[in-house]
Amino acid sequence: MAAKKNLSIYLLAFVLFAGGVGFMMWSALSENSTYHLNVAEAVEVPAEKLKSARLFGVADGDIVKPANGLGASFTLRDLEKPQHAIYVNYRGALPDTFEKGAEVIVEGRMDGTAFTAKTLMTKCPSKYEKSNRDKV
Numbered sequence: 198m199a200a201k202k203n204l205s206i207y208l209l210a211f212v213l214f215a216g217g218v219g220f221m222m223w224s225a226l227s228e229n230s231t232y233h234l235n236v237a238e239a240v241e242v243p244a245e246k247l248k249s250a251r252l253f254g255v256a257d258g259d260i261v262k263p264a265n266g267l268g269a270s271f272t273l274r275d276l277e278k279p280q281h282a283i284y285v286n287y288r289g290a291l292p293d294t295f296e297k298g299a300e301v302i303v304e305g306r307m308d309g310t311a312f313t314a315k316t317l318m319t320k321c322p323s324k325y326e327k328s329n330r331d332k333v
Contacts, residue, residue, distance in 0.1 A: 233250075233251045233253075234250055234251070234252055234253070235252070235253050235254065235275050235276065235277070236252055236253070236254040236273055236274060236275035236278075236281050236282060236283055237275040237277070237278040237281040239252050239283060239307075239312075240281050240283065244307040244308075244309060244310070245307075247306060247307040247312075248306050248307075249304075249305075249306055250304070250305070250306065250307070250312075251302060251303070251304045252273060252283065252285075252302070252303050252304075252312065253276070253300070253301075253302055254273040254274050254275050254276060254282075254283075254300075254301060255273070255274050255275075255276055255298060255299070255300055255301065256271050256272075256273065256274075256295065256296065256297055256298065256299050256301050257271070257272045257273070257274040257282065257297065257298070258271060258272035258274075258282075258297075259271070259272075260295075260296070260297055262291075266291075267288060267289060267290060267291075268286075268287050268288035268289055268291070269287055269291055269295070269317075270284070270285065270286050270287070271284075271285055271297075272284055272285070273285045273301060273303065273312070276300070283311070283312050284310065284311045284312065285303055285311070285312045285313075285314055286308075286311055286312070286313050286314065287303065287305075287313075287314040287315075287317045289315070289316075289317065291317065292317065292318065292319045294319045294321065295317065295319050299319045299320070300319065300320035301317065301318070301319055301320075302316075302317075302318045302319075302320070303316065303317050303318075304316040
């Protein structure tokens with residue numbers, strides 16, 4: 198009789214554990230999915246489907262910075278297909294290496310025809326790579 202009671206407790210614990218793990222996996226995959234796209238791919242996707250995306254490209258065109266110095270608006274151009282571009286609005290601290298021609302990764306969402314970025318990162322210049330440090 199005691200063995201049957203212990204079995205039901207273990208079975209209940211396993212079902213609760215499996216249900217919790219399943220719920221965590223479902224919520225992680227459905228809510229926090231981020232597309233990793235280059236600009237040419239992002240242009241092809243309808244704006245309503247890009248609720249969360251990470252785009253790769255090159256900062257191009259005029260970079261407009263607000264008076265307070267936080268953020269920038271610029272054109273993000275595809276590395277391989279430069280005819281594809283998206284206008285990006287970013288509000289926040291800019292990396293020191295952010296300038297026209299810098300390779301940029303932005304994370305955010307599409308708002309109509311512009312991309313609103315909540316994160317902006319730049320690729321480190323080649324001067325930081327090991328092979329170039331040895332030459333100095």
